[in-house]
Amino acid sequence: MSDTSQIPDGQVADAPxxxxxxxxxxxATRPYLRLSRADRPIGTWLLLLPCWWGLFLAMAVSGRMGWYDLWIFAGCAIGAWLMRGAGCTWNDITDRHIDGAVARTRSRPIPSGQVSSGQALAWLVAQALLAFLILLTFNATAIALGIGSLALVAIYPFAKRFTWWPQIFLGLAFNWGALLVYAAHAGHVATPAVLLYLSGVGWTLFYDTIYAHQDKEDDALIGVKSTARLFGDNTHAWLRRFLVGTVTLMALAVIAGLVGQANVLSLVIALGAPWAMGWHMAWQLGRLDIDDNATCLALFRSNRNAGLLAALFLAIAALL
Incomplete structure (x- = not known):
């Protein structure tokens, strides 16, 4: 259980x-930025990186790129920050009573009294509207996919109340950008995008199970479900399965998109994405102590680098 006794007034317990x-x-802005997790940027990275994967893979498959792809790249970054903020604000509104009962989360803005639920709701709407304006600059398929993702975002905070697998709902929501951004470039969703999306879901199951081990004692007391509680001492075995699934599905996405193309070098470089990411996940697994909260948080945050490794290889492949 986290010790929050030494946390400065207003600061969130797990913020760096x-x-x-x-x-x-x-x-005056700090409570709202804390609602958006602006003080904890890892979540924005984890939402953004599947978007960039989708863009780079679509570019590699099509063999073309243009100035509009630069806007897609930048628009994803802005949109990920806004939608991650909106999603976290929604999560804090729905979880305000649960958060007050958990040591690591009771310092969040709503349970600590920094903002009211009504103020948080207004902030949520503002962020979502700005993100929607960015979405409108994409093509019709991408816009439809963006609107469709709202159902997953709305459901996720409630998942831990009715299933031991809330991380699946998080994965479905957080990796939706792989489909959306592939479509923003290509104009349609194809098999490589679907496989890449499913790879991201496996990755989320991996990193968010690690993250959830920080709260397993408090979650057990208040009846909140998670894969961390479900797997318990078998966590390492399950994480190995998610690792293999993530790597396999990403490799299949690359193969489905690039096999048969004239540029063999692009295929080889793109296959470096699942290879490099898999090694980073294996490194995390070798260092994981599920009973050490500090280690769990550090390894969770290191997934930014795991995702960036995959993005780097896919970007190089797209440029060839």
């Missing part, structure tokens, strides 16, 4: 010490 929100943001 000295983050820019606590140091630089105007005091």
């Amino acid at each position: 010490a000295g983050n820019w929100v606590d140091r630089l943001a105007p005091a």
Whole structure:
């Protein structure tokens, strides 16, 4: 269980010490930025990276790129920040009573009294509307996919109340960008995009199970379900399965998109994405201690680098 007794007033327990929100943001904005997890940027990366995977794979498959792809790349970054913020705000509204009973989360803005639920709801709407304006700059297929993702975003906070597998719902929501952004470039969703999406779901099951081990004691007391509680001492075995699934599905996505094309070098480089990401996940697994909260949090955050490795190889393949 986390010790929150030494946390400065207003700061969230699991935010990195000295983050820019606590140091630089105007005091009036800090509760809202904390609702958006701006002080904990890892979630934005985990939402953004599947978007970039989808863009780079679509570019590699089509063999073309243009100035509009630069906007897609940048628009994804802005949209991921906004939608991650909106999703986290929604999560904190729905979980406000649960968060108050968990040591790691009771310092969040709503249970700690920094903002009201009504203020949080207004902030959610503002973020979602700005993200929608960015979505409108994409093609019709991507817009439809973006609107369709809202159902997953809305359901996720409630999943831990009715299933031991809430991480599946998180994975379905967080990796939707792989489909959306592939379509933003290609104009349609194809088999490589679906396989890439499913690979991302496996990755989310991997990293969010690690993350959930921080709260397993409090979750057990209040009856909240998670894969961390479900797997218990068998966590390492399950994570190995998710690792293999993630790597296999990403490799199949690359093969489905690039096999048969004239540019064999692009295929070889693109297959480096699942290879490099798999090695990073194996490194995490070798260092995981499910009873050490600090280690769980550090390994969870390291998944930014795992996802960036895959993005790097796919980007190089797209440029060839």
